[in-house]
Amino acid sequence: MVLTPFGPGFWLADGPDIRAAAGFHYPTRMAVARLADGGLWLWSPVRLTPAILEALDALGPVHHIVAPNKLHHMALADWAHFCPEAHIHAAPGLRAKRADIVFASDMGEDPSADWAGQIDQVIFPNAIADEVVFFHRDSGTVLFTDLLQQMPRGWYRGWRRLVAWLDLMTGRDPQVPRKFRMATRDKPAARAAYSTVKTWQPKQVVMAHGTPVTEDADAFLTRAFAWLG
Known part of the structure; x- marks a missing residue:
């Protein structure tokens, strides 16, 4: 199955590995949400394939594609080409990095009116890459x-x-890598972002590179971000 149901109106799709600096490779994952208008919202799109396009066509039209940080952009050009009606939304710093992509918006703390009330968001500041963290309410x-x-x-x-x-990338549980901890220069802002995440009371945690957490999400997040103090 190309798209795996992960809650009401919400699906996951694992993509092929990608290569990064120094020969490191990473698994990839995309999330898909169906919005109230019937359009699809794509998070961190993986490499586009005919099978993924066919599966998405069965769910609805792709209206929005979000790049959640400036590191997750490699597949955007193909998505822009094959989904020309979709609006692509940039994380902080990505527009300057990808002048070849036409972005509909630069994401901030407030969700777009197109998904407000359905998907919440907050920015975790980080010197490596500011990350927009999202919360899909229905799932x-x-x-x-x-x-x-x-x-x-x-x-x-x-x-x-x-x-x-x-770097804590291969621990027993998903963790915040040491490099991202060290690059958290503004800890008060990071604590505030984490506090916002906790108010959402998530039941599940999904990440681009790791096993989703489907039980005791609150306790898991408390452990994972204990280093923030």
Whole structure:
């Protein structure tokens, strides 16, 4: 199954691995929500394939595509080409990085009127990449992109395995990698963003690189962000 149901009007789709700097590779995941107007909202789109397009066509037209941080942009050009009616929304810093993409908006703390009341959002400030964290109300799912990660056991080998372990990318549970903790320069703002996430009372946690959390989400988030103090 290309799209896996993950709650009312909400689906997940895993994509192919992507290569990053120094030979590190990452699994990828996209989320799809059906909005009240029947249009689809795509989060962190994976590489576009005919199978994904066919599955989406069965659900409805793609109206919005969100790039949740400036690191998750590799597939945008293909999506823009094959879904020309869709509005693409940029995380902070992405517009300057991808001048070839026509963005409909630069996302901030307030959700677009097109999904307000259905999907909430908040910005976690980070020197590596400010991340827009979303909450899909009907499914009770909070969406993290790179702030939470958990690579499968044996995902890396050799020196990359050691680096990933030291960076907390391959722990028993999804965690905030050390590099993102160190790059959290404005901790009061990060605490405020985390407090907003907690007020949403999520039941499920989805991340682009890691196993979704479907039980005891509140306790999990408390552990994962305890380092914020």
